[in-house]
Amino acid sequence: MKKYQKSSLFWLLQVIIFIVFIQFTTTAQTIIFTSVIILSAIVYSLSTKRISFIYFVVITLATIFYFLFLAFIEHWSPAEQGKQILLHFTTMTVLFLLYISSYHLKDIVNENIELTNKMSELEKFIGNTKLLTQSEFENRAQIIKNSMQRRNETGYLISIDLSKVNSNISESILLDISISAIKSVRNQFDLVGQFSSNNIKILIQNTNEEGLNIVKNRFFSNFTEKIDEKIYDQLLIESVKI
Numbered sequence: 001m002k003k004y005q006k007s008s009l010f011w012l013l014q015v016i017i018f019i020v021f022i023q024f025t026t027t028a029q030t031i032i033f034t035s036v037i038i039l040s041a042i043v044y045s046l047s048t049k050r051i052s053f054i055y056f057v058v059i060t061l062a063t064i065f066y067f068l069f070l071a072f073i074e075h076w077s078p079a080e081q082g083k084q085i086l087l088h089f090t091t092m093t094v095l096f097l098l099y100i101s102s103y104h105l106k107d108i109v110n111e112n113i114e115l116t117n118k119m120s121e122l123e124k125f126i127g128n129t130k131l132l133t134q135s136e137f138e139n140r141a142q143i144i145k146n147s148m149q150r151r152n153e154t155g156y157l158i159s160i161d162l163s164k165v166n167s168n169i170s171e172s173i174l175l176d177i178s179i180s181a182i183k184s185v186r187n188q189f190d191l192v193g194q195f196s197s198n199n200i201k202i203l204i205q206n207t208n209e210e211g212l213n214i215v216k217n218r219f220f221s222n223f224t225e226k227i228d229e230k231i232y233d234q235l236l237i238e239s240v241k242i
Contacts, residue, residue: 017094033091040095044102056099060092126194130187131178137193137201144191144205145242154241155205156212161236162198169231170198176226177235184218203242212239 040059044052067084070076076084124136132140141157148155160177162170174197181192181202191203204215216237223232 013097017090017097029087036091037094037098040098041102044099049103049106052099052102056095059095063088063091126178127175129175129178130182130192131200132191132193134193134195137191137195137203140191141193141203144203148205148242151206153206155203155207156215157240157242158202158204158212158215159236159238159240160200160202161238162200162234164236165198165231165234173227173231174198174200177223180219180222180226183222184215190215 036059040055043055047055067088071081071084124133125131126133144155147153160181162174162177165173174194178192178194178200181200185192185202185204189205191201193201193203195201202215204212207215216239220232
């Protein structure tokens with residue numbers, strides 16, 4: 001059974017037990033019972049699993065000794081003892097179900113956080129390519145620029161603009177252009193990112209003008225393998241030394 005299904009079942013059992021409980025207890029007992037449940041829910045929600053378990057054990061032992069003390073002081077009859085034992089058992093059952101529900105709920109929350117983090121990691125790239133999103137490109141580019149400055153190195157930022165290409169064509173060839181750009185650079189050193197639906201940027205680190213021309217020639221070769229050279233002529237390609 002999946003965790004969320006278990007949690008739902010435990011919550012349902014708690015509600016059923018609570019409804020049955022208030023039918024056979026006094027108003028004062030119901031208020032005390034409800035207060036204990038609310039307090040326990042707060043503790044379980046705000047504390048760690050270990051603290052929650054310790055709390056459950058402590059409150060179980062404390063209430064046992066409390067009822068034993070009352071039974072000794074008030075000289076409960078066997079019938080009264082049976083009633084109080086049932087009351088205590090019901091209360092502890094609800095607290096245990098509440099503890100288990102909180103335990104599974106925390107697992108579900110942690111799993112959701114992990115999935116969210118994984119999704120964030122995936123969102124660093126566009127689709128199943130190595131093409132970086134704009135934010136990820138900018139973050140990595142800033143780190144690379146700082147490193148190049150410390151090492152007194154130079155690099156180039158290439159901008160490929162498709163604004164002059166027919167919009168219908170540019171949308172269909174954007175992926176091919178991106179792949180061509182990725183194939184033209186060093187995977188472990190350079191960056192390729194998409195800034196909009198018609199703009200791609202390439203950052204080449206630790207290179208000179210000769211290295212820049214090599215990348216441009218590779219891009220042209222990779223591009224024309226899949227796309228008409230006439231479209232290449234419509235691209236606006238600019239290079240800036242950084």
